[in-house]
Amino acid sequence: MGLGPRSPHKQGRRFPAGGKRGRGAKGAGRPPPGRQRHPCSPPDGRSEPAPDAHPHLSPEALGYFRQALSALKEAPETGEERELMVHNVLKEVEAQALALATNRTGSEMLQELLGFSPRKPMCRVWAALHSNLRFVACHRCGVHVLQSALLQLPRLLGSPEEEEEEEEEDGKDGHVETLEELVLGLAAEVCDDFLFYCGDTHGSFVVRTLLQVLGGTLLESERARHRGSQSPEAQKAPSRECKPTDFEVPETFLNCLQNLSSCFLKDIAVFITDKISSFCLQVALQILHRKLPQFCAHLCSAVIGYLSSRNSSADGSPLLLFLRDQTSSRLLEQVLLVSEPPRLQSLFEDHLQGHLQALAAHSIANFPLQRFLDAITTPELLSPVFEELSPALEAVLAQGHPGVVIALVGACRRVGTHQAQVLQLLLEAFHCAEPSSRQVACVPLFAALMAYEVYYGLAEEERAVPMEHQVEMAAARGLGEVAVLGSLLLQHLLHFSSPCLILQSLSALTGPQLLTLAQSPAGSHVLDAVLTSPSVTRKQRRRVLKTLKGHYVTLACSRHGSRVLDAIWSGAALGARKEIAAELGERNQELIRDPFGHHVARNVALTTFLKRREAWEQEQGAVAKRRRALNSILED
Numbered sequence: 001m002g003l004g005p006r007s008p009h010k011q012g013r014r015f016p017a018g019g020k021r022g023r024g025a026k027g028a029g030r031p032p033p034g035r036q037r038h039p040c041s042p043p044d045g046r047s048e049p050a051p052d053a054h055p056h057l058s059p060e061a062l063g064y065f066r067q068a069l070s071a072l073k074e075a076p077e078t079g080e081e082r083e084l085m086v087h088n089v090l091k092e093v094e095a096q097a098l099a100l101a102t103n104r105t106g107s108e109m110l111q112e113l114l115g116f117s118p119r120k121p122m123c124r125v126w127a128a129l130h131s132n133l134r135f136v137a138c139h140r141c142g143v144h145v146l147q148s149a150l151l152q153l154p155r156l157l158g159s160p161e162e163e164e165e166e167e168e169e170d171g172k173d174g175h176v177e178t179l180e181e182l183v184l185g186l187a188a189e190v191c192d193d194f195l196f197y198c199g200d201t202h203g204s205f206v207v208r209t210l211l212q213v214l215g216g217t218l219l220e221s222e223r224a225r226h227r228g229s230q231s232p233e234a235q236k237a238p239s240r241e242c243k244p245t246d247f248e249v250p251e252t253f254l255n256c257l258q259n260l261s262s263c264f265l266k267d268i269a270v271f272i273t274d275k276i277s278s279f280c281l282q283v284a285l286q287i288l289h290r291k292l293p294q295f296c297a298h299l300c301s302a303v304i305g306y307l308s309s310r311n312s313s314a315d316g317s318p319l320l321l322f323l324r325d326q327t328s329s330r331l332l333e334q335v336l337l338v339s340e341p342p343r344l345q346s347l348f349e350d351h352l353q354g355h356l357q358a359l360a361a362h363s364i365a366n367f368p369l370q371r372f373l374d375a376i377t378t379p380e381l382l383s384p385v386f387e388e389l390s391p392a393l394e395a396v397l398a399q400g401h402p403g404v405v406i407a408l409v410g411a412c413r414r415v416g417t418h419q420a421q422v423l424q425l426l427l428e429a430f431h432c433a434e435p436s437s438r439q440v441a442c443v444p445l446f447a448a449l450m451a452y453e454v455y456y457g458l459a460e461e462e463r464a465v466p467m468e469h470q471v472e473m474a475a476a477r478g479l480g481e482v483a484v485l486g487s488l489l490l491q492h493l494l495h496f497s498s499p500c501l502i503l504q505s506l507s508a509l510t511g512p513q514l515l516t517l518a519q520s521p522a523g524s525h526v527l528d529a530v531l532t533s534p535s536v537t538r539k540q541r542r543r544v545l546k547t548l549k550g551h552y553v554t555l556a557c558s559r560h561g562s563r564v565l566d567a568i569w570s571g572a573a574l575g576a577r578k579e580i581a582a583e584l585g586e587r588n589q590e591l592i593r594d595p596f597g598h599h600v601a602r603n604v605a606l607t608t609f610l611k612r613r614e615a616w617e618q619e620q621g622a623v624a625k626r627r628r629a630l631n632s633i634l635e636d
Helices: 059-074 080-095 097-101 104-114 119-130 133-137 142-150 160-173 179-192 194-199 203-215 220-225 251-261 268-273 275-291 293-308 319-323 328-338 341-352 356-361 366-375 379-398 402-415 419-429 436-448 460-464 471-476 484-494 500-507 511-519 524-532 538-548 552-556 559-571 574-585 588-593 597-604 606-611 613-635
Strands: none
Touching: 059 080, 059 104, 080 097, 080 104, 080 119, 097 104, 097 119, 097 142, 104 142, 119 133, 119 142, 119 179, 133 142, 133 179, 142 203, 179 194, 179 203, 179 251, 194 203, 194 268, 194 275, 203 251, 203 275, 251 275, 251 293, 268 275, 268 293, 268 328, 275 293, 275 328, 293 319, 293 328, 293 341, 319 328, 319 341, 328 366, 341 366, 341 379, 356 366, 356 379, 366 402, 379 402, 379 419, 402 419, 402 484, 419 436, 436 484, 436 500, 484 500, 484 524, 500 524, 500 538, 511 524, 511 538, 511 552, 511 559, 524 538, 524 559, 538 559, 552 559, 552 574, 552 588, 552 597, 559 574, 559 597, 574 588, 574 597, 574 606, 574 613, 588 597, 588 606, 597 606, 606 613
């Protein structure tokens, strides 16, 4: 879900797709000195600058660093010349670190330069900013520099060869704090004024990144946000990963993480109710759940304990009031996701039981309810939840909260119970259970999140008495737009222990309809599920995919369809591969000219197929043999 305002529910004949949530660089020269405003020293001799007095960069200095960055990008990735360039440029950065960090253009360049920095220059730049930590952390540009510096730790921590060089440099230039000492020093300063940093719009970003670094876990949101400020090697990493990235950290970091996280307990009410501060607690729960689960449970207990102690609402537990609140509901979502099964069971019995349908209908509370359903892993909890929530599936869909239904279906898939029941309820909710001939049309309805009458545009008089499904009418209609949540629903259903009805409905689609599904950004993932679900047999898979025969070229020339065709090719036997290659070979030139088709032609080795068929068959036979051997090993 996004972070926009949660939209109120809508009544309508079609099921709404769901509300949006809201919430010269070689070192030969030096840069021209920047213009700086130096305040007069106070009478007592202190030289600390006033809060509004900070250095400014001259245009000449900005030009120097811009040229330096450009030269570094063009230089070879390794070699003595590059090392010298990096050393010289970062030496100048150290002298003007504060001015760079607090300048909009300068901060962007500094973030990129940090991606090239070895550990020792990084420490020197960090140390240069440290004396103005509060100012930099709460500055709209400086905060991004601090975040980028913290996010270099996975790359810089623990390189023994560099440690020896650092010891030699320390002897020449005096002691410089190590990277570990600088991070712990930053944590200590944040801890001393924890409430301020967490509540500041910019400072809270530093706290969230610091929590991740101390825990040795980078969340996807932070990796995506700072992709532009990473080293070229990091930028080459896939950007669509969804799982957090773990890296090794010293034991002192984990101890510091626990100490820093204990600060949440001192002002728990603020972190529950304040929007900015709450984000810090949410990140802490995610990190602690992975690295310090016992302390995570302790924090969750503190949150639930505080909320449960508030004045009771007229209709039950005080927790229900907070589930309907814009800020605290987000925190409760995270609490639900990191809670163990026993805690979820007690939360349901003590606070949620008897109120699930009301929560599902609420424009805000339906989101934490979805997270609660996502966290269910035991049949003991799913059974009473299903019994209470399942009668209201059609009403929940009509209110524009299909995410609740998808989460319930996902829980049935995960736990392995109530699968036949929930499928029957879905058929009824989409008005395709009776007459039974309508059931074959369930895939287009589920994909579009529309009831039968709406999808096929039946007149009012035709809706009064459910009519039999008209195969000719269905075949003549193009496939409707595939909703993202509709695609997720079908993916869950295809992973049920018995997905026969969904497969029958897919097999009933015409070639153009199945082609539209494969070319759709959301619908293509439905075919991924057909190809990967362990519940779908090879025979059932062939029956669905044979409809695409004659459409392989169109599929290959589509952004999403070409990915589906690649997946089909990967799992195809030699005979099926011959058929696909033969059809593609008839329009080889068209494929080669297409931006997506030429990748498919290369993957299929189409040129070899057309010119040296025997060699192609030997190569494909060897590939199939290796795949069978690998599958047998994995099955054992």
